Amino acid sequence: MHDDEQSDVQQAAFRTSRRGFLKGVGIASAATVVLPGLSLGQEEAAGTPGLKEFGSGPLEISLKVNGDERKLSIEPRTTLLDALRTKLALTGTKEICDRGSCGGCTVLVDGRAMVSCMTLAIDMQGREITTAEGIGKDPGFAPLVDSFCEHDAAQCGFCIPGILVRSAALLKEIPNPTPLEIREGLAGNICRCGTYSRIFDAVEACAKKGGVA
């Protein structure tokens, strides 16, 4: 038997036994029901009602990414970062540290910046997710992207998508940030080439030219 096949069989057996156990204690049935795309008006207090699942088997969920409803099949333990990159092929969200330290995987959830590596994809159903791709194709953010180019803000560029996403949110939160507010606002994004000064200049210049829409 091929190794992969064997491990699949083992996993299936494992799943069965876990489900049997969970059923035994009377809190979950083997059938998983997920309600489709919940439209949650109040983003802050909403959470994800109607969601309940167990096991390491695949789960059909729907995520609203860059304005599109996308269906995907994931295991419940999958991070938003992995779901975006491996299931939706949105590789603009970078996996760098995968431990919440670098900001490379920053996405917006209902307009607020979050590290997608520290976020379970199943918890993000019904939320508006914006990735670097979404920022890139939104005409309202074009002045910011242009400003990054004009200031030559990238050296290797690997951290830039995360910084662009965070900068976009920052300019929505504070349309005319002071240099200190820009530095503090981008403190969660690390650039190991060290082009910080150009990044900060790019954000500041964008704000002075009228900012983002």
Add this chain to the structure above:
Amino acid sequence: MKTNVAELQVCSPRSIDEALQQRRDIPGLTPIAGGTEVLVWLNDAKFAGKTYQSLHGLAKDWRYVRANKDGTLGIGALATYSDVRFHPVVKERYPLLVESARVTGALQIQNRGTPVGNIANGSPAADTVPSLLVYDAKLKLKSLRGERLVDLKDFFTGYRRNVMTSDELITEIVLPPPLFMPAQQHYRKVGTREAQAISKVVFAGARSAAGVRLAWGSLAPTTIRALKTEAALQNGADANAAWEILQREIAPIDDIRSTAEYRRKVARNILFEFLNKLANTL
């Protein structure tokens, strides 16, 4: 080494009762609030158990910061650092909490992580716990058996150990009305860099006619109140005398972030900085 994620399971309770049932019935269940600590373990194969409980679905019940009529403040289990940091009542009454939430990770973390998770995780380097200790925080612990209130200063029993039983969840932090003026309070975190760092030493302190509070992180197996030093200061001890006592209340160690020797020096400097600040504001 990465964790073998194929073995992990996640459950998402839809109601408080369901969450508490799962706590009672599934052995070794690890709750996840913001996930900013638990999901780091994925990288290190450090997962303690195989089954995780994502509390995200309870945000409608537990994501709040509430100023109560009796002058107390309630911080729900799923309130994020950002929710706390930008809350007008917290800004007005609990400046140490605002400052400690501001220096926790950076905004992307603050929009996910929660102070209650910070407590449950039990790291001795927790940034918000010293502030909460200064404010005499209490914790509401809930299980299907009922609810109890525990003083935060009595919550930790050892390195990442606490008084919670396996069927309980922390549902709320309760802060009594403030005892200290902003000028009588001091917060200081010393880490490798300004943001996205874990502390080498972290301190929150306050002093007024109501008493003295000195709370420290990264100097002992748990975050601590330096009760003997507090008592000495209350009885008029000067800075040098206070430091003599504090030295015996802390137990810093060498680890990946710093050395015991450096931590002692920084603790002494912070203590003197705090006492100087108070002397200059009188």
